[in-house]
Amino acid sequence: MFKSEADLITSSLLNVNKDYYTCYKNGLPVRQISAPEIIEQMLRMLHPYSGNFILEIGTGSGYSTAILADIVGERGAIVSVDIDGIMVERANLLLQQDGYTNVRVVVGDGRDGQLDKAPYDRIIAWASAENEVPFPLVEQLANNGILVCPLRKEDSSWVASFRKNEKGDLEEIEKISGGFIPMTDAPWYPWLDDE
Template identity: 60%
Template sequence: MSGNNFLKSDLITNSISKVDRFFYTHYENGSQVHQISAERLIEQMIQMLNPNSGDRILEIGTGSGYSTAILSHIVGKNGTVISVDIDPNMVERASQILSRDGCNNVSVFLGNGKIGLREKAPYDKIIAWASAEGEILLPIANQLVSDGIVVCPLREKDNSYIASFRKNQTGELEEIARISGGFIPMTDTPFYPWLEEN
């Protein structure tokens, strides 16, 4: 199934309205954080994730912490957001500002998103802000509960897109939606493409 006409839930809309995007996406000196996705795309992908209050969510790619804060508001005090990023500087910054913003249901970890975070699994939902090659990586799929949803950018040769999958009763992932879009790849070390551009 493909398409981008996702129903906006009041929970998602209200949660986005509660998060100060500028606070997360800019450093104290006013310069912009590089690790941030387009606002509309973040909203679309969270809609594809179909998160609910009380969910336990794994986020791969903490970045600025903006999307983490939105997920924090969505899952509420009975839910948990586990976020992992390969960049120690972003992990430290996001941990500090999420705490300052009162996101007490969030834990940010330094780690390789390609293998998820097994010690905190299982997860009701998983969302990635970096692309995998060809298909959802098995370690990530294995950390998802049955009937859980994973949203992940994927790359196949010259084609990039974002897809959501539901894990069926036999443990297989079934694609349920797809939109166009591209992200930097999941890597084993921090990746700074904007430095290469300069």
């Protein structure tokens, strides 16, 4: 039976075991995870469908990666990029053990995207870009594709969704408030600054 986009997101949120991805074996929480409410809100802004080819920036715990993989199903695929090699290794292992065969997780600077697999139907980032969406991500999005990206400028931060028009330009669809750690060229652990 055909599921609506909203039903796909809802069922995938139920299908994926959050604790499996967001907790270490000793029970301590993984720090590289966005709040479940913002994950759901941003996924709804992304409008993913079964069969989509999606680029994810910021694999983190792998939880959102698993949700996306569940949504797109066997006909779709997820390419996820994270700057932290330790988290990439952990996420790859968990996703394989959880049975996902439609996911490729790689180490890289998310601002560069993953050109060799472009274009993507959807792109979502879980780290913020300064002032505007990095140009490589715009280039790697298919025409009529949707991109969701946290942005920051001076003292303000927000999450915006965009559709790429036929001219190759991004047109903003929606904006919500929200702050994320920045996209960086090296792993950054802001919680260590607080300790």
